Amino acid sequence: MTVTRVVDTSCRLGEGPVWHPDEKRLYWVDIESGRLHRYDPETGAHDCPVETSVIAGVTIQRDGSLLAFMDRGRVGRVVDGDLRESARIVDSPTRFNDVIADPAGRVFCGTMPSDTAGGRLFRLDTDGTVTTVETGVGIPNGMGFTRDRERFYFTETEARTVYRYAYDEETGAVSARERFVESPETPGLPDGMTVDSAGHIWSARWEGGCVVEYDADGTELGRFDVPTEKVTSVAFGGPDLDSLYVTTAGGDGDGSAGEGDESTGDAAGALFRLDVAATGRPEFRSDVRLG
Numbered sequence: 001m002t003v004t005r006v007v008d009t010s011c012r013l014g015e016g017p018v019w020h021p022d023e024k025r026l027y028w029v030d031i032e033s034g035r036l037h038r039y040d041p042e043t044g045a046h047d048c049p050v051e052t053s054v055i056a057g058v059t060i061q062r063d064g065s066l067l068a069f070m071d072r073g074r075v076g077r078v079v080d081g082d083l084r085e086s087a088r089i090v091d092s093p094t095r096f097n098d099v100i101a102d103p104a105g106r107v108f109c110g111t112m113p114s115d116t117a118g119g120r121l122f123r124l125d126t127d128g129t130v131t132t133v134e135t136g137v138g139i140p141n142g143m144g145f146t147r148d149r150e151r152f153y154f155t156e157t158e159a160r161t162v163y164r165y166a167y168d169e170e171t172g173a174v175s176a177r178e179r180f181v182e183s184p185e186t187p188g189l190p191d192g193m194t195v196d197s198a199g200h201i202w203s204a205r206w207e208g209g210c211v212v213e214y215d216a217d218g219t220e221l222g223r224f225d226v227p228t229e230k231v232t233s234v235a236f237g238g239p240d241l242d243s244l245y246v247t248t249a250g251g252d253g254d255g256s257a258g259e260g261d262e263s264t265g266d267a268a269g270a271l272f273r274l275d276v277a278a279t280g281r282p283e284f285r286s287d288v289r290l291g
Contacts, residue, residue: 001224002275007039007046010251011269015192016057016098017245018283019237022064026237026245028271029055031095033253036068036078039271041238049081057099059107059286067286069096069109075124075290087290089130090122098155098192098233100143105287106172108133108152110140121154123172126287133174142193142203142233145284146216153180153201157189162203181218192233192247196278202244204231211246211274224276228268236280244274 011030014037018027026039036050036058054071058078061067066078068086072093076086094112097119101107105126113119118136125131134140138158145152145167152167152174164180167173181203183190188208195201199216209229213221230249237245251269 003224003226004273004275005227005267005270006041006245006273007037007271008267009037009046009269009271010253010267011035011037011247011249012251012253013232013249014247014251014269014271015232015249017192017233017235017237017247017271018058018060019235019241019245019280020060020064021282024239026235026271027058027066028233028235028245028247029057030253030269031056036066037271038081041243050078050083052083054095056096057109059099059101060283062105062285062287067099067107067288067290069099069107071095073111075288077290085290087128089124089128089290090120092120094119097139098141098143101284101286102145102152102167102172103149103169103284104172105285107286107288108143108154110137112140113138124288125172126289128289128291131172141191144193144195144201146195147197147199147281153193153195155190155193155203157191157206160184160189162190162193162201181214183212186212188231191231194234194236194280196236197241197281198278200278202234202278204233204246206230206232206249211244213276213278224274226272226274228270230268235283236278241280241282242275242278244276244278244280246272246274248272 165174188205
């Protein structure tokens with residue numbers, strides 16, 4: 001397994017990678033610096049088309065634009081690299097964290113805890129209505145769906161647990177929560193995740209310096225080291241979805257970026273690529289109307 005440092009972005013809190021198949025580019029965010037990063041693996045070009053106060057995650061809309069989930073319950077649209085109109089979809093003093101589109105175009109989105117209340121998980125429906133799914137969450141994090149679309153995964157970082165729910169694609173409802181993976185003894189905390197074409201789960205480890213692969217039964221299959229401690233999230237990308245991109249945190253957030261090389265060193269906040277014996281699935285696209 002080869003680890004390549006792709007771009008030295010020095011993100012304070014790099015998160016939320018997602019492959020855009022129309023553009024053949026990878027997007028991810030530096031939450032605390034408010035930057036949306038974009039990388040073209042064919043040319044090596046990297047830029048930050050959006051810079052704002054906070055940007056916690058994005059989904060790809062069916063029309064190719066992006067939904068950007070920000071702070072204080074705000075969601076905006078990114079069209080041709082420009083952040084346009086935004087709407088406040090929930091009353092929250094905190095920012096969003098991880099987000100994911102479901103097969104029907106809805107978005108599951110978590111908000112961080114505040115001084116007076118725990119984090120929450122919401123479902124944003126295509127007509128803009130919002131349903132509360134979970135409350136009292138420590139830190140809401142990585143999500144995904146099983147290959148048959150009958151189960152939904154949700155990571156609660158502080159509980160060191162990935163939960164699995166029954167999922168109804170027609171209504172978006174989730175129920176019958178169960179503990180899928182618990183990792184109380186392993187280094188690091190479960191953070192972002194993705195599900196590959198075989199139905200295996202790839203879970204980033206915050207302060208664990210690795211990505212962990214599980215099969216559909218929750219059995220650990222392997223650990224893949226990343227040469228920096230704060231590993232935040234993962235996504236398959238590339239034309240054949242055969243590259244596992246890994247975001248990290250701990251940089252100074254100055255937005256500097258240079259091309260990486262095979263000598264990775266300790267590059268906190270950089271974007272890495274792992275060449276693993278797995279392929280991803282196209283991410284579901286959101287289809288949400290704002291306002």
